[in-house]
Amino acid sequence: MSTRRWKGSDRPEAAEGAAARPGGGVSAGSARTGAHRLGRSLPAGERPELNAVPPTPQQVARLHATWSDPPGLWGWISAVNHKAIGRRFLVTAFGFFIAGGLLALWMRTQLARAENGLVGPDLYNQLFTMHGTTMMFLFAVPVMQAVSVYITPLMLGARSIAFPRMNAFAYWVYLFGGLMLFAAFATNTGADAGWFAYVPLSGPDYSPGKRVDFWAQMVTFTELSALLEAVILITTVFKLRAPGMTLNRLPLFVWGMLVTAFMVMFAMPAVMLASTALITDRLVGTHFYNPGEGGDALLWQHLFWFFGHPEVYLIFIPGLGFVSTIIATFARRPVFGYPAMVLALIATAFLAFGLWVHHMFATNLPEMGKSFFTASSMLIAVPSAIQIFCWLATLAGGRVNLKAPLLFVLAFFFILVLGGLTGLMLASVPLDLQVHDSYFVVAHLHYVLLGGAVFPLLGAVLYWWPLITGRMSSERLGRWSFWLLFIGFNVTFFPMHLLGLEGMPRRVYTYPADRGWEGLNLLATVGAWVLAAGLLVFLFNLWRSWRQGERAGRNPWGAGTLEWGSTCPPPAANFDATPVVHGAYPLWTPPREPSQVAGLAVDQREQLVTTVLDAVPDHRASFPEPTPWPFLSALAVTLCFVWSIFTPWGAVYGLIPVAIGLTLWFWPRRRETAKHLAIERAPR
Template sequence: MAGLTWMVALADRPRRAPVEPVLPVPSDDAARLAATWGDKPGLIGFLATVDHKRIAARYLVTTLALLVVSGILALDMRIQLSQPEMQRLGPQGYNEAFTLHGSTMLFLVSVPVMEAMAIWLVPLMLGQRNLAYPRLAAYSYWLYLGGVLMLWVPHALGVTPDLGWFEYPPLSGPTYAPGHRADVWAQMITFTEVAALAASVNIAVTILKMRPPGMTLARMPVFLWAMLVTSVMTVLALPAVMLATSLLIADRLVATQFFSPQAGGDVLLFQHMFWFFGHPEVYIIFLPAVGFVSAIVETFSRRVLFGHTVQVLAIVSVGLLAFGLWVHHMFAVGLPRLGASFYTAASMAIALPVGMQIFCWIATIADGRPRFATPLLWVVGFIATFVIGGLSGVMTASAPLDLQLTDTYFIVGHLHYVLVGGALFPLFGALAYWYPKATGRLMSERWGKIAFWLVFAGFNIGFFPMHLLGLMGMPRRIYTYPTAMGWGTLNLVVSAGTLIASLGAAVMVANALLSLRLGRPAGDDPWGGSTLEWGCASPPPPYNFAATPVVGSLVPCWEPRPRRVMTGLSLTDREVLVTSVGEAAPEYRQFSPGPSIWPLLAALATSAFFVGSIFTPWAVVWGSVPVAATLIGWFWPRARHEESRAET
């Protein structure tokens, strides 16, 4: 721990008061830190950056743009279904729109947007200057962008996947799906999942080994716990779907028979592998939202979160139980009754820890002095919609009832209540909550509340009737229906609701964009937040914190005593503090890699490898050469100043 010293800041930190930067920074030190941690100007600086804030901003812009495009596709489908026997979209056009919408939302928006928030927030919540592996974060974004292009460029060229966001064989096999539509979808999965694995490992290591002194595991904010469990789940779940799609490509390209019953394969093997990932993915999306909600509820209720230990245990329980539920998506395929009973029980059991979390949030609001600003409104909307989705989930967890409801619009309604209510509502609340920290300006509260009520009302008008349509027997994945079925009125209501929700989303986007220039200056902590990110400037400088904060409680920014910090990190070399896993005791200073073009080049080489492999198996051989070359360039040892080396 050579060179690490302790000192105490001069300013007191009264509870719930706006927080100034943790330590006044001399102007000379601030300039040296900014020069050390800043990026080069121009295009090279833009492409080579490893600043976690800029990488997260790219993730967010990309995912939110895809959210808009995917929403337009959903509106297109709803206009088609608003009246019986509509012919605006034919069966092929509807299948393509359905596949693009589902694949984009589930693989290119829901998980990546949560990782983007974590990439931005985790170092700030830890009082650190960057992630554990900055270049790996840059690589993960460029590879994710490759996955986006893998799906949408073929769409522009007329090679759009059209078998749904699940692509079950044998329909996706070489016999029934000639051409490359199914290959495009399968390789898009590989892109996005490798990117997600890279981001998850980065986040988990940062949380475990770069916590500030005093932030023991018991003092970690709920958001950090949620992201740690989510990252571990991602590492365990995503290889299953990557393997499934790789085997599918092998069946299609080199005539293996993994999913061909005629040659001894098994089509249900694909479903098992897909849903072993697919149901944990629901909670990979949901658990970061638990962190958002906990932070917002604590701040706007003006009291410490009720049941912090209960929340943490519930998060861990959800992470474990999520891997024992996947077969409830397959009750209709002819499973043994004993197996169905087991998965019914497991699927219902996961409602218990989630219910405990909801009760803790309600107790915090009830026992505090809540201020119903826009972020807290989104949380209240989340609780209402997610409870509806959870109750319908318990219903469909019952194998006998699921056999009647599977592949009906009841499932479509349930899915959207869980994913939109359980992920997008908290995400919108989080964007409103941390917007002033990222931009230094406040969004309009009036227009924020108008946007919330439009989205909340439109969502429930649009998706609740889907449950009724399912009970009336309307199957999912159909592009039209006859008048005699009697589904026209409810479908018109559903389409009207989605239009209202879309209007609310447009108001929210306009509010965010206009507030970049017209919003009131926010100051460093406009909400009186409790966690460390509110202790740095808004927007954060390239180095985030001039000195590492020392944590003494669950709510470090509400601590009544003077704020303690630890100094000793270099002003002229990129250094971060590494601490122990359990007690967060300082161990050593670690060199943090600076800007580099190699992550982009490695991502380009990996992309060429993936794209080429759907056309010829030789791409696996020859494509490995540029991948290896770029990785060698990335990891090639370079001379550093002695003070920049890791010290043990």
């Protein structure tokens, strides 16, 4: 990626104007001063202008042609446009979501009656392990990153996401890792030790064969994708914002994804280290988790839950960003208490890393230590409560337009409060010891995850569907799907609280008829089928609107954030010209000069790079063109991981095709180099 930088006094003086007034950003006067200074210091055409003539239709057509991916199968493999990759991420994540939901429906049907013979114990172990693994590793975090891959560059006014080829590579790694797990399940080699894979149950003595090996490699594989996406999103937010979009003007959704990305950077290495140590115990003969050889079985729980509990908030915090975005749009006013909302997101992230031991209250850890984790588990409810009150104040002071996306948000309030209350109950050591590993914990988990993340996600999909497809979804079908999902969810999971209090353990494939659990289990199973019907209506609504829905036009919801400032769907380069931001809700801010940036090349993929704090133009960077090497490199990495499952030498010899793929990926192309040099040497 080549760059052109402004030096010393040649840089725009917009930062001085930004620092001189509250809120920062690029004011009209300071931006004009910066553009004038640039005009004197550098030859015409060498720098972007902050107050320029709009591009001509011919320039716009050339610009979008430059940023377009090639057509056909080869172009599909080579694509690097963030919108194309984001759509693939979304479709793949929802595909895994449907697969995980079908597995859950299968289990729920088995438990509808006592001593049911629909599923045997071995298959049931695979079902609940595959269900949990799919939902936690292949859906929950990836789908949030998928939405961010599509939406964040548009919200920031950027032409692309940072490191577009790495973004494509991350998608292919995620896809191949998930397919690897389900291919093993289809051949009766599905993981069967639970999505948490506690040792020694998942160790070589109690889980022979390759089932846990596939699970461990899938975890390492797919979390690599999550780490890459975190790096990409952090760089995009910090360096590719439109001029004037200071940190205190960032949309709350972007703040949520930025906080999530930093959490991924700290949480994911723990589970990758844990899964790598597990597979070396199984394949190489190490003893990280073998107490008889100096290892420690509880080490696995510490490493896993140091990732596992922050992961709940990796799912939850993006959901908070969805809620803030939807409420602001349908309340027709900015979210109340913006600084408090941002600080609450950051506080939630910090506290999330101090809670993992509340999953281990049944172990022999010191009681004094448990008390500190009890306090932390209760304290984390405070920032969530702050955000709820800010949202309620926003709704109370706005002109509420009750559309289907907002209904999902209102359901989020109800379900999250119930899930939060049971979370406070489980934070108490005496109560946790009584209901540990019972269906009470299953109910709490689903109330927090489905209610706190999936309901806002479904509302966000309806909200941004016009931006993705250019067509409006059906409001009537949206309401039908909402009520089916809301009723089905509560009928499914609320009885599980009672089952847990009555002593029904989790992870059992059947139960005796004399325990009195059959009625509540049958009710939960009926709710699960209603929940499935609601999801089916939701998906049918999306399919129908994609095929024959009403054309959306520009900004159909009347939103204030920048992603709606382009067409629906956006063109290849997102915007005809990079916008200049003058407020936290740019589309609700009265028009001011400068309104856009010009001077970037239209025949080369150039992106304006701005400073971290005040988003002052810093330099422009040349972005890479489409290439198949991220796809081929991901295939090579997949080969390496699968090969290593059957022999440790696969991890050695498998690195050879990986090295070849990465070398050719970064090898300079004559055409790209010649094109860049031609633009550099062109007369100004």
